[in-house]
Amino acid sequence: MPRPLRVAIVGSGPAGIYAADALLKSEVAAEPGVSIDIFERMPAPFGLIRYGVAPDHPRIKGIIKALHQVLDKPQIRLFGNVDYGTDISLDDLRTFYDGVIFATGATADRDLAIPGIDLDGSYGAADFVAWYDGHPDFPRTWPLEAEKVAVLGVGNVALDIARVLAKTADELLPTEIPPNVHEGLKANKALEVHVFGRRGPTQAKFSPMELRELDHSPNIEVIVDPEDIDYDEGSIATRRGNKQADMVAKTLENWAIRDVGDRPHKLFLHFFESPAEILGEDGKVVGLRTERTELDGTGNVKGTGRFKEWDVSAVYRAVGYLSDKLPKLPWDLDTGTVPDAGGRVLEESGEHLASTYVTGWIRRGPVGLIGHTKGDANETVANLLDDFAHGRLRTPASPGPEALDAFLAERNIRFTTWEGWYKLDAAERAQGEPQGRERVKYVEREDMLRESGA
Structure with missing residues (x-):
């Protein structure tokens, strides 16, 4: 029986989660299946929705509810507090995944x-x-x-x-x-x-x-x-x-x-x-x-x-x-983005950097509303799946989910999970309840890791 398509997504903001959603809605999700790991450098998910939207915009923050439904899917795992370029490299990701999508935004x-x-x-x-x-x-x-x-x-x-x-x-x-x-x-x-x-x-x-x-x-x-x-x-x-x-x-x-x-x-x-x-x-x-x-x-x-x-x-x-330059990826200094064609990362030669993709602001710059990000993710995922269908993806050496778990344990990387987010979410809501507020955020990273059970 063929194994599921293994995809890593770097960034758990709307762009990354929309990419995961597009993968789950594809025909590949039914056969042979998809297995998605999302890496986020913050202990909590949702990117600029949590850390870039003014607190008096509950309507926009309501988008989190839709993103939440995607991350609830069993085919997805979240690894928070894991920093690309420090804790894990592109070569590491290629060891465990058929394809890598970068959705790191602009901060x-x-x-x-x-x-x-x-x-x-x-x-x-x-x-x-x-x-x-x-x-x-x-x-x-x-x-x-x-x-x-x-x-x-x-x-x-x-x-x-x-x-x-x-x-x-x-x-x-x-x-x-x-x-x-x-x-x-x-x-x-x-x-x-x-x-x-x-x-x-x-x-x-x-x-x-x-x-x-x-x-x-x-x-x-x-x-x-x-x-x-x-x-x-x-x-x-x-x-x-x-x-x-x-x-x-x-x-x-x-x-x-x-x-x-x-x-x-x-x-x-x-x-x-x-x-x-x-x-x-x-x-x-x-x-x-x-x-x-x-x-x-x-x-x-x-x-x-x-x-x-x-x-x-x-x-x-x-x-x-402006986006931060990502290690091991080509970079356009003028636009502050990763060069791409339809989400496929392009090297200086114009060739596709195999199995490597971008979506969201790291791809097109910080323009457009959140709705534009969904169309962006759909295009990127469509091209990744096309490469998969035509055998253009690299074959990872250790595609099993347990191999990534062993890697993080060996590196002694302290990470949060989707289950951990539920714990942090409950703790923040509990902080707000005595004041009649929906939640009060934890600010210190160590507090977030503790409440998440990292």
Whole structure:
């Protein structure tokens, strides 16, 4: 009887779990069957859904329920707290699996090359998000001394950061934020948050629902300058062809024409302001200089040579995430991705790196919503299965599941399992129950390993 197809997936975020789901729904799952091991460097699964989504987005975190159903399948095993490149290598994986899919996502901040970016008080979005989401590998405290703050970028991450900075700590207390984050936000002095985009309202990358949610807080007054509502032919064409862009523009138009209310925290959305320099004194942020831009007819913008200085003492850049380079895989420095063709990893020669695949942001960069990730995974898995059907996959030396178990034991690698996640999940829910909260996250890695029974 032929053995099951053995596949390793590195990364347990949506991209990796969607890839596992696609394998389980394939014809191969019926005969000869599939056996999937998912490796995750964190003790808990779900990737950026757990550590990259703002805590006041329970709707998005609800995606975990669907991912949970996939990981419940008996053909899947989870190995948490196992770091690719440190605990296990590509050569190791090839020993145990027919194919390897990398779905490691993007967790670092993309650079922004302007003067002053390294000043004290200039922060990357990814680091701040990791702090308020209780990532175990980041500091437990965050400096929140600035009364006026700038956020650079007009995507959903920029909105998350602006909203967390503008809300009160008690507004966020019903969420799963850990005690250290609640204490930190109680000390937050921000009264004004300014979000800057270098292009116009139509080019903003906000999703309509996330944008409207800004206005739901009783403590946040959202303000848009009427002079920032401007469109050219390219912008109008975008609105006609993109329902989401049109909804975003309409929301911004409505905010621009209303009277400013008296909510205590002001959140300004600025357009046509391109960050030119972060201003500093004695090594600390004291302001931001932007150049006014204008539309060029195509929906793009050009500089006007007119500059303005903004009185802020902290700057957060939310200009995109960047993936970490993976050992033993080819790398495109310009895009921060692994070169591929349909999910097949490509070497410099253009040849497919045998039995090696990518999906999600490590493949296409940090663009698109979670729904795009599912289609991405389906394409990658289809090509892996095509290679399997045509005998193009490498034959592993030790394909039995027990061989991987012995390897981890020999290396003395402390790992968590899917059963361990159930234990951690129950422990976090128990922490939240006395406060009437759904859960309170464990933050320290050692605590997570203990509660998971690693």
